[in-house]
Amino acid sequence: MAVDLRPAPAGVRAAPSGRGRIRARLSQLDLTLSPYLYISPFYLLFVVFGLFPLGYTFWVSLNHWEIIGGHQYIGLRNYRALLADDQFWNAVGNTFGMFVIATVPQLLLALMLAGALNRRMRAPTLFRMGVLLPLVTSVAAVAIVFTQLYGRDYGMANWVLHFFGVHKIDWQANKWSSWLAVATMVDWRWTGYNALIFLAGMQAIPQSLYEAAAIDGASRTRQFWRITVPLLRPTIVFVSIVSTIGGLQLFTEPLLFNNGYMNGGSLRQSQTVAMYMFENAFQRFQYGYGSAVAWMLFLLILVFSLLNFLIIRRLAGGRT
Amino acid sequence: MKDVIRRRTRGAVAGSARLWQASPLTYAVLIVGIVLSAFPLYWMFVVATRTNDVVGAVPPPFIAGHHLGENVRRLFENEQAHFAKALVNSAIASAVVAASTVFFSSLAGFAFAKLRFRGRNALLLVIVATMMVPVQMGIIPLYMVMVHLHWTGRLQAVIVPFLVTGFGVFMMRQYAAQAVPDELIEAARVDGATTFRIFWSVVLPALRPAASVLALFTFMQTWNEFIWPRAVLNPDNPTVQYSLALLNSAYFNDYTLMFAGTVIAIVPLFVVFVVFGRQIIGGIMEGAVKA
Incomplete structure (x- = not known):
């Protein structure tokens, strides 16, 4: 930056001319208005494309609303119909089934991986990149590849299983098998990422605790369960809530696992709530009913994040 | 700035004193993890370089072929x-x-x-x-x-x-x-x-x-x-x-x-x-x- 060493024109400093006053005013304006100007893009965008749609979803859900022919206010009738809708509850069951069999092993595996990564080793960055690799692949690509791996006739999963005497499984056909298949896709993609977050949490645990425990003769396994896990509690809560929010919105993986059929298979074996919402809104053009599904999904996420929080606080805290 | 540097060095010292040396078991766990991470991607690449008649092959193909260019061309020509x-x-x-x-x-x-x-x-x-x-x-x-x-x-x-x-x-x-x-x-x-x-x-x-x-x-x-x-x-x-x-x-x-x-x-x-x-x-x- 060039520095101007010439003395400033005397007039400007001594008695503010008209121009100087304007300058002072502008500078005052700059100080007071700039912050609002700088943060406004987010709020503008959020109001138009975030807040308005959210509130509007609720309004739409109180109407009988189809793509053509306007809408009619019907109060809570969509919600009442939804509570009696077997297909909706089926989707809720599927979503939770996949969520549970995906999340529980995933968090345990991630914890184990993080424990392994939290050692002094050669090429730590390489190992960290290795476990993170699945995250940087595109989600549709993952779903397509895994769907082939789970093919009934030529899939590699069945080929490996036949060595153990397991007969060909039609993975898409049953509830439990399609849940399991989708859960492995989710786990494959997210375990490494969660391991890195756990690792960051582990590195923040003070060394002195382990030294004291070692002096008292606690084994490493014992140290892990008695020191690492309880002190990792905030991280565990964070990870499981993020997993809950993501897991209950599951959409792409089960959709592509069913070759793009929004119903999740002929018996709706693997239709999730998000798919059911999409099906109602964008294939049956029942915007009102679809919006009611969206709000129920929101409530489910809220309730389960809270439950999750309480349970994990209990579990991880109970050991200390 | 100075703060950041001081914190970094302190972290590094504490880290190296605390961490256990990785055992062969640790490396084994991590290597299994990485193989599982990489395998679907590797297999994706293998299939992309083959022709469709490998689909039913037993055992499945594990080595890349030389049809990648052809498959990519078909992809871009697909209407x-x-x-x-x-x-x-x-x-x-x-x-x-x-x-x-x-x-x-x-x-x-x-x-x-x-x-x-x-x-x-x-x-x-x-x-x-x-x-x-x-x-x-x-x-x-x-x-x-x-x-x-x-x-x-x-x-x-x-x-x-x-x-x-x-x-x-x-x-x-x-x-x-x-x-x-x-x-x-x-x-x-x-x-x-x-x-x-x-x-x-x-x-x-x-x-x-x-x-x-x-x-x-x-x-x-x-x-x-x-x-x-x-x-x-x-x-x-x-x-x-x-x-x-x-x-x-x-x-x-x-x-x-x-x-x-x-x-x-x-x-x-x-x-x-x-x-x-x-x-x-x-x-x-x-x-x-x-x-």
Whole structure:
């Protein structure tokens, strides 16, 4: 930056001319208005494309609303119909089934991986990149590849299983098998990422605790369960809530696992709530009913994040 | 700055004293993990280089063939997938969203961290709250908004709503709070710099590490977006993920065609990962500690 060493024109400093006053005013304006100007893009965008749609979803859900022919206010009738809708509850069951069999092993595996990564080793960055690799692949690509791996006739999963005497499984056909298949896709993609977050949490645990425990003769396994896990509690809560929010919105993986059929298979074996919402809104053009599904999904996420929080606080805290 | 350096060295010393040496078992666990991580990707590549008659082969093929070029050509010539258009669309959308998110998030993050104004804390709280809201909740009315604007089927529909995110603003605020010393801003102020000038020449350069991580994340996220493009775009003007889904439902027996698509779809992400892997890992781990 060039520095101007010439003395400033005397007039400007001594008695503010008209121009100087304007300058002072502008500078005052700059100080007071700039912050609002700088943060406004987010709020503008959020109001138009975030807040308005959210509130509007609720309004739409109180109407009988189809793509053509306007809408009619019907109060809570969509919600009442939804509570009696077997297909909706089926989707809720599927979503939770996949969520549970995906999340529980995933968090345990991630914890184990993080424990392994939290050692002094050669090429730590390489190992960290290795476990993170699945995250940087595109989600549709993952779903397509895994769907082939789970093919009934030529899939590699069945080929490996036949060595153990397991007969060909039609993975898409049953509830439990399609849940399991989708859960492995989710786990494959997210375990490494969660391991890195756990690792960051582990590195923040003070060394002195382990030294004291070692002096008292606690084994490493014992140290892990008695020191690492309880002190990792905030991280565990964070990870499981993020997993809950993501897991209950599951959409792409089960959709592509069913070759793009929004119903999740002929018996709706693997239709999730998000798919059911999409099906109602964008294939049956029942915007009102679809919006009611969206709000129920929101409530489910809220309730389960809270439950999750309480349970994990209990579990991880109970050991200390 | 000095603070940061001191903390780093202290962390490193404590770290090396604390950590147990990795045992062979540790390496074994990690190597199994990495093989499981890499295998589906490797297999994706193998199938993309073969012809369709390997599909029923027992045992399945584990070594690459030499038909990749042919499969890629078939992919780009396929009239239903519009794959070339999809690549261009995704590249434009991801680049624009990433650049814009970084710029506006830095600007807002700087304001929240370093400028004083009424309602600052309440406004920041609003941003944190928006991060908790599941995005899929709003896609039905968002779609109605797009119909109103006559944006359905057009690329701006997948760009404009995402030009700046609550996550980005919050991340840049956290970073700006600790990376930009107040004295530096005061000094620039005394020199007569305008607020925007301070942002541009003093703050933005200091935010560069966090900004690049945010750019990478945003790019990857936009590239991977599926439910919204699927809802608002048309099959003849898709993004990459949408195009892959189209292939998946129309050609689910043509494995090599689909897999050629998946390989090309992850190449940009893979390149980003190999070049910036270290920063990405740093970004994830730092973000975790703060959260």
